[in-house]
Amino acid sequence: MFTLIKREIQDHLLYLIGSVVLAAILIIVLISFVFQEGTRTDWDDLIAPVIPIAIIIMLGFCAMGVSQMYTDRNRRVSAFVSTLPVTRTQILFARIATGILTILILLVPLVVTITILIRWFESPIPMYAGIVFDISSTTFLMIFASYCIGLLTGWNPSKVIPTFGALALTCILVPLVIIKGFGWEIAMLLVAFIAALLIRTWQTFTSTPL
Amino acid sequence: MNDEVIGVENLVKYFDGRCVLDGIHLSIPKGCIYGLLGRNGAGKTTMIRILLGLEPATRGQTSLLGVESTNLPTKVRGRIGTVAEGHNLIQNYRVGRLIKLCKDLSLQWNDEFFSHLIETFRLPTDRRVRELSVGMRAQLNLALAMATDPELLILDDPTLGLDTVARRQFLELAIEIIQKQGRTILFSSHILSDVERIADRVGILAAGKLVVDCPLEQLKQRVKKLRVIFAGSAPTNLYLTEIINQQIDGREMALTVANWNEQKRALLETFKPSSCIDVPMSLEDIFIECTRPIGASVNGG
Numbered sequence: 001m002f003t004l005i006k007r008e009i010q011d012h013l014l015y016l017i018g019s020v021v022l023a024a025i026l027i028i029v030l031i032s033f034v035f036q037e038g039t040r041t042d043w044d045d046l047i048a049p050v051i052p053i054a055i056i057i058m059l060g061f062c063a064m065g066v067s068q069m070y071t072d073r074n075r076r077v078s079a080f081v082s083t084l085p086v087t088r089t090q091i092l093f094a095r096i097a098t099g100i101l102t103i104l105i106l107l108v109p110l111v112v113t114i115t116i117l118i119r120w121f122e123s124p125i126p127m128y129a130g131i132v133f134d135i136s137s138t139t140f141l142m143i144f145a146s147y148c149i150g151l152l153t154g155w156n157p158s159k160v161i162p163t164f165g166a167l168a169l170t171c172i173l174v175p176l177v178i179i180k181g182f183g184w185e186i187a188m189l190l191v192a193f194i195a196a197l198l199i200r201t202w203q204t205f206t207s208t209p210l
Numbered sequence: 211m212n213d214e215v216i217g218v219e220n221l222v223k224y225f226d227g228r229c230v231l232d233g234i235h236l237s238i239p240k241g242c243i244y245g246l247l248g249r250n251g252a253g254k255t256t257m258i259r260i261l262l263g264l265e266p267a268t269r270g271q272t273s274l275l276g277v278e279s280t281n282l283p284t285k286v287r288g289r290i291g292t293v294a295e296g297h298n299l300i301q302n303y304r305v306g307r308l309i310k311l312c313k314d315l316s317l318q319w320n321d322e323f324f325s326h327l328i329e330t331f332r333l334p335t336d337r338r339v340r341e342l343s344v345g346m347r348a349q350l351n352l353a354l355a356m357a358t359d360p361e362l363l364i365l366d367d368p369t370l371g372l373d374t375v376a377r378r379q380f381l382e383l384a385i386e387i388i389q390k391q392g393r394t395i396l397f398s399s400h401i402l403s404d405v406e407r408i409a410d411r412v413g414i415l416a417a418g419k420l421v422v423d424c425p426l427e428q429l430k431q432r433v434k435k436l437r438v439i440f441a442g443s444a445p446t447n448l449y450l451t452e453i454i455n456q457q458i459d460g461r462e463m464a465l466t467v468a469n470w471n472e473q474k475r476a477l478l479e480t481f482k483p484s485s486c487i488d489v490p491m492s493l494e495d496i497f498i499e500c501t502r503p504i505g506a507s508v509n510g511g
Contacts, residue, residue, distance in 0.1 A: 085288035
């Protein structure tokens with residue numbers, strides 16, 4: 001399994017590097033903003049910019065999912081790898097593990113930074129204690145759902161369906177979060193959505209001719 | 211003890227409503243070198259892909275090493291070496307990286323043998339797979355498949371794209387492997403001389419059916435081509451079963467019959483032919499006769 005994950009990482013190194021770079025940029029922007037505002041920092045102000053940034057990140061991860069599946073299908077990677085002592089489920093699992101790892105590379109440093117900064121520069125207006133967890137978990141699920149959309153739509157020989165299908169489905173997710181807000185309700189919805197996407201992806205990937 | 215390494219039961223495959231494989235039954239025992247023959251589009255690659263679990267069957271069951279093809283666990287896959295038609299290697303990888311990937315994923319790897327093969331084939335490890343010639347890709351694929359010391363080797367047109375020297379090297383290697391280790395090989399090929407050289411059992415696919423499935427020697431004995439000359443005009447119906455091909459030209463008749471035996475000879479004698487000569491047939495002649503639109507089945511042994 002480690003070999004398969006390593007192969008996925010090496011083949012999609014660009015996305016991992018992109019995650020690291022993006023995380024670094026966001027941390028720098030965040031720190032400079034907080035240090036500028038000092039103890040007057042209103043953390044609620046930071047929630048609004050999260051949405052457009054999240055959309056960009058979601059589209060990026062959706063593209064990663066599409067890229068992983070589309071290149072596999074076109075280069076017939078799985079057709080070759082599955083002749084080795086590897087099952088298709090393992091190939092897909094390694095792919096998803098790489099996707100999760102890339103998302104975590106982006107999110108974990110950000111969440112850690114935000115948590116530290118909130119403790120250092122406490123807002124004058126008391127904040128809801130679980131806000132960081134709610135936002136970060138919902139953001140993770142949104143990004144992961146977009147990635148799963150990419151995986152599902154990317155396993156398609158046509159270029160139109162992966163591009164527009166993924167784009168449309170990703171755009172549906174954002175208004176959903178705006179309407180419902182961050183919290184366990186949206187998290188439950190996203191978990192159900194992700195489960196459905198993963199089951200369908202697994203079923204498609206394991207049953208189509210390679 | 212069940213010695214069946216490859217099992218195919220009533221295999222049917224349709225592509226867009228077109229029947230490619232029509233009720234194939236096949237059983238290949240351990241240690242057998244099975245040559246699968248057929249014209250282009252006869253269904254050889256489809257059958258191999260179904261066996262490997264790369265393609266779902268419309269109906270029927272296939273098994274490798276006693277396990278259903280659709281559900282091959284990694285342990286069983288590790289005992290099978292494969293060379294796919296067209297040598298579907300990962301094109302953008304460097305040869306060295308591809309070798310490392312295969313080595314890391316394989317359950318066993320014979321480094322000494324693999325190095326010997328790489329040296330024999332003179333394969334460059336620093337070049338990308340797509341930069342290799344078709345022949346070199348074929349050699350690399352063969353080397354990768356053989357390095358795992360497979361119990362079962364499935365080769366789909368393995369010598370396609372190889373030059374004469376490389377083809378000879380491969381065939382000798384295949385013979386060496388089978389002799390040394392008693393492994394089972396299923397290979398499809400268009401080059402009949404290759405099959406004749408290494409296979410001990412052959413199958414011929416024609417119009418989706420396995421029209422021939424028997425040991426090579428038996429096939430040569432069972433399929434008979436006769437040149438029969440009659441005193442008058444040659445009869446149009448000889449009442450013989452399993453006629454593969456029959457051509458009449460005045461008093462002369464060229465007749466190819468499957469499963470030739472004494473009963474059939476006796477039946478032919480009742481027409482009182484003035485002469486009946488056996489025409490020697492090579493595997494190529496048999497193949498051409500069997501793959502004509504109407505053919506009888508030659509099964510046994």
